Amino acid sequence: MSLIYGDPYMTVTDAATTTPTWKYSVADMVKVGEGQTDDYWSLRVKMPYHRIQYQFAVEGSDGQHVLLSDRGIRADTAENRLKNNFRVPYFQEVDRVKTPDWAKTTVWYQIFPERFANGDQSNDPQGVKPWNPEDHPGREDFYGGDLQGVLDHLDDLQRLGINGLYFCPIFKASSNHKYDTIDYFDIDPDFGDKDLFERLVNEAHRRGMKVMLDAVFNHIGYQSLQWQDVLKNGDSSRFASWFHINSYPLTPFNDPSNNGGNPQYDTFAFEPHMPKLNTANPDVQDYLLEIATYWIKTFDIDAWRLDVANEVDHHFWRRFYQATQQCKKDFLVIGEVWHSSQPWLNGDQFSGVMNYAFTEQVEEHFLTSQQTAQNMVELLTDQLMMYRQQNAQVMLNTLDSHDTARILTVAGGDEKRALQALAFIFTQTGMPCIYYGTEMGMSGDNDPDCRKPMDWSQLGQPIWQKVHEIVQFRRDYAQLLGTGSTRLSVNSTGLIKVERVGSAHLTAYFNTTNNAVPLSMEPKLAQGYDGENLAPKGFVIEVI
Numbered sequence: 001m002s003l004i005y006g007d008p009y010m011t012v013t014d015a016a017t018t019t020p021t022w023k024y025s026v027a028d029m030v031k032v033g034e035g036q037t038d039d040y041w042s043l044r045v046k047m048p049y050h051r052i053q054y055q056f057a058v059e060g061s062d063g064q065h066v067l068l069s070d071r072g073i074r075a076d077t078a079e080n081r082l083k084n085n086f087r088v089p090y091f092q093e094v095d096r097v098k099t100p101d102w103a104k105t106t107v108w109y110q111i112f113p114e115r116f117a118n119g120d121q122s123n124d125p126q127g128v129k130p131w132n133p134e135d136h137p138g139r140e141d142f143y144g145g146d147l148q149g150v151l152d153h154l155d156d157l158q159r160l161g162i163n164g165l166y167f168c169p170i171f172k173a174s175s176n177h178k179y180d181t182i183d184y185f186d187i188d189p190d191f192g193d194k195d196l197f198e199r200l201v202n203e204a205h206r207r208g209m210k211v212m213l214d215a216v217f218n219h220i221g222y223q224s225l226q227w228q229d230v231l232k233n234g235d236s237s238r239f240a241s242w243f244h245i246n247s248y249p250l251t252p253f254n255d256p257s258n259n260g261g262n263p264q265y266d267t268f269a270f271e272p273h274m275p276k277l278n279t280a281n282p283d284v285q286d287y288l289l290e291i292a293t294y295w296i297k298t299f300d301i302d303a304w305r306l307d308v309a310n311e312v313d314h315h316f317w318r319r320f321y322q323a324t325q326q327c328k329k330d331f332l333v334i335g336e337v338w339h340s341s342q343p344w345l346n347g348d349q350f351s352g353v354m355n356y357a358f359t360e361q362v363e364e365h366f367l368t369s370q371q372t373a374q375n376m377v378e379l380l381t382d383q384l385m386m387y388r389q390q391n392a393q394v395m396l397n398t399l400d401s402h403d404t405a406r407i408l409t410v411a412g413g414d415e416k417r418a419l420q421a422l423a424f425i426f427t428q429t430g431m432p433c434i435y436y437g438t439e440m441g442m443s444g445d446n447d448p449d450c451r452k453p454m455d456w457s458q459l460g461q462p463i464w465q466k467v468h469e470i471v472q473f474r475r476d477y478a479q480l481l482g483t484g485s486t487r488l489s490v491n492s493t494g495l496i497k498v499e500r501v502g503s504a505h506l507t508a509y510f511n512t513t514n515n516a517v518p519l520s521m522e523p524k525l526a527q528g529y530d531g532e533n534l535a536p537k538g539f540v541i542e543v544i
Contacts, residue, residue, distance in 0.1 A: 001029045001041045004067075004081055005054035008089075022082050026057070032487060035382035036375075053085040097347035099394045100330035103303075104482030106210060107426075107471055108164040108433035109157055112402050113191055114142065114176045115453050116436055117149025125190050133440075133455035137448045142176050145453070147192040151200045156459060158207045160439055161471035164431075165204055166212040166305060168402055170197070173221055177402070177451075179307065180221035180274050184291040194299075201299050212303035212332065213295060217288050218311050222273035242284050243275050268308060279313040288316070289323050296327040305396075309335030309344070309353070317349040334396050345391045352394035355430055357383050359398055366421035366512060367399075367411040373496050373512055377488045384429060384486060393483060395430035399438075402451055406435070406444040415441065416537040419466055419527060420510060423539050426474045427498045427508050429486045439467040466527075473525045477543060479503045493517045495534065508541040509534060 006024035013020045029041040045052070055069040057076055065076040071084040118124070118131055124144040129135065131143055147170065157165070169178035172186045187197050201211050220227060226239040234240070234248050244266035251264070268274040277284055295301050304324065309317070317335075324331045335341065335350040339357070344350045358380065365376035384392055399407040399421060411417040426432045435450075440458035444450040458464055474481055484502025491497050494513040500506040511517055516533040521542045523529060528538020 001031070001059070002057040003027050003029055003043050003045070003054055004057055004085075005045060005052055007047065007049055008051060008053040008085075008087060009049075022053075024081065029056075032485065033381040033385060034378060034489075035385065036378045038382070038385075040381065040385045047091075050091040051087075051089055053087040055081070055085050097345070097388055097390055099351045099390045100332050102210065102330060103164075103332045103351065103394045103431060105475075105478035106164040106431050107162055107474055108166045108212070108396065108431055109160075109162040110166045110168070110398070110401060110433055110435045111150060112145075112168045112177070112436060112451055113147065113150065113170055114145040114178075115451050116145045117153055117454060117456070118144035118146060119148030119150070119152045120146050120192065123190055123192065131453045133442065133453050133457070135452060137451055137453075139448050140176070141448075142190070143453045144190075146190065147187070147196050147200050151196070151203060154200075154203055154207060154209070158209070160464075160468050161475050162434070163208050163475070164210045164212065164303075164433075166303075166396075166433065167214060169214045169216055169307075171216075174223050179216050179268075180219075180223075180271075181216050182221045182223045183225075184288075185294065198299055201301065205300070210302040210332075212305050212334070213301050214307055215292065215304045216307040217277065217279065217291075217316075218308035219268040219271075219274040219276045222275065227275050241281055242278055244278055268311075276311075279316045285313075285316045285319060289319060292320055293323050293327050296324060296331065300328075302328070303332035303334065305354075306333065306335045306350070309350070310337045310339070310341075314343070314349065317344065321349050332394065334394075340386065342387065345387055352391050352396060352430075354401075355383075355395040355397050358395065358425075358428070358430070362421055362425060363399065363407075363410055366424060366510075367407060367417055369512075373490045373494065377490055377496060380428075381488055384488075389429075392429050393431075396433050397425045397428060397430040398433045398435065399425060400435045400450065402435070403447055404450060405446045406442060406450050407438065408441060409443045409445055409450075413443065414537070415463065416527065419470070420512075420537050420539050422467065423470050423525070423527065423541070424496075424498070424508075424510055426470050427481065427500065427506065427541065432474060434467070434471070439464045469525060473541070477504065477506065477524075480506060480543070495519070505544045506541065507544075508539060510539045511536055 004024050004026050010023045011020040012023040027043055029043040032042045033040040055067050058066050058068055067074045067076050067080050069084040070086045074080045123146055125142045128142045128144045170187055170191055171181050172183040172188045173180045178188055187193050204211050226242055229239050230237040231250055247264045263272040266276040321333055333351045335344055335353045337353040341353045361376050361379045364370040407418045437454055440455045441463035442455055444452050480500055480502045484500045487499040489497045495517055496510040498508040511534045514536055516535050519534045521540045523540045524543050526540040528535035529540040534540055
């Protein structure tokens with residue numbers, strides 16, 4: 001595969017005919033990955049006048065030579081090389097898609113505040129349950145976790161190697177999860193107050209930790225001032241146009257006369273206590289932008305994670321991105337999108353997204369054996385090549401969260417499989433994220449069972465030490481793993497091979513077969529490796 005390229009206005013005159021023709025160069029491309037149906041080739045070129053036209057010269061496995069151009073596949077002739085090129089007329093901004101450099105070297109830790117630690121019992125909600133990591137929480141249960149609890153354990157998180165704190169919602173709300181916001185400008189009193197939050201952010205920053213908050217802008221809480229005004233005043237409410245209301249008069253969502261309890265308004269999913277905001281409304285946009293910038297300007301947060309981001313107006317996200325970048329250089333914006341996300345990743349909306357497609361492929365091979373190693377590698381390669389490199393470097397790579405079963409449970413309680421999967425995502429392009437309690441070996445089924453109170457009795461125990469080693473490895477080689485190229489493959493013995501090339505050269509092997517495989521490596525990090533053989537569920541990572 002070769003690239004035929006040049007400036008569209010650069011010509012050379014043929015000596016025989018004195019006719020000017022397009023001047024082009026030819027450069028060989030490098031194969032960088034193999035997906036399910038496509039191979040991927042890459043080449044970096046620099047154009048001095050910020051424009052380019054190009055096409056590809058392809059040699060088939062049968063020896064046939066063709067050109068792939070803007071008009072499709074054509075014969076590779078001298079005439080065809082001069083026309084029908086792809087063209088980028090002018091790079092308006094050479095680095096139009098920018099993502100924060102600091103994020104590429106960050107290891108995130110997701111905190112569900114109500115279940116992380118109870119540092120101040122004086123703000124416990126009524127009916128709080130005893131702190132029991134073996135409990136199976138109900139949807140309405142409270143255990144008393146708060147921001148003081150996070151502040152009390154910052155040193156523990158620092159020892160683990162964490163340098164990014166990702167908080168589930170902390171704003172005033174009626175539920176334990178706080179995704180039903182009542183007041184975006186206030187800390188929920190069950191968690192503390194603004195003075196405490198300011199102290200927490202300052203202490204995190206002092207330890208080199210970034211802070212990311214959860215923005216729930218797709219919907220608002222049933223008890224919010226805005227929605228209560230609509231319930232009271234109907235279509236004469238000044239907030240009526242803030243929502244998607246299908247009929248009046250509104251009745252309580254649990255009123256039997258209301259079509260069996262079905263809401264008369266659009267909601268998040270089918271949650272009647274979370275009415276959906278009309279984010280195309282300029283007044284709603286202005287209100288939400290005031291919130292977004294307030295927490296940056298007042299408390300110096302570093303990032304927003306955007307809940308249900310794919311259901312919010314694109315125009316609003318463009319305004320949101322501009323407003324946050326104007327507040328703070330290199331501010332990070334991560335969207336919650338569970339499917340292909342390119343429309344949001346063109347430099348004007350999000351930096352990256354929660355990489356659920358990545359998560360699913362890893363889990364289906366490493367944790368549940370639902371797909372082969374080869375299939376996983378191909379799908380992950382397709383996923384990696386779907387986005388610009390600068391976006392891929394700040395995708396949020398998780399294995400579990402407050403929305404999903406914990407990795408140890410998905411792995412059937414097999415600690416070695418869970419650790420192998422965790423080590424794998426820490427070698428990949430993107431920002432790794434640990435869900436609270438993973439380092440404690442916590443289990444839990446789908447929501448709400450994945451939200452058990454933190455098991456602090458396991459602090460410093462063997463499972464904690466193993467997770468710490470994985471985190472510390474990522475931190476030790478942050479530059480390489482945050483920005484270097486990635487190549488995935490499966491070798492002849494069935495081992496998954498990861499190569500990262502940048503400031504150094506990393507080679508890692510993961511054994512998901514049923515047999516020990518002979519291997520000679522000088523490991524920086526390993527599991528199940530004795531110097532000669534890599535055991536099933538093992539991994540070994542070498543850096544040169």
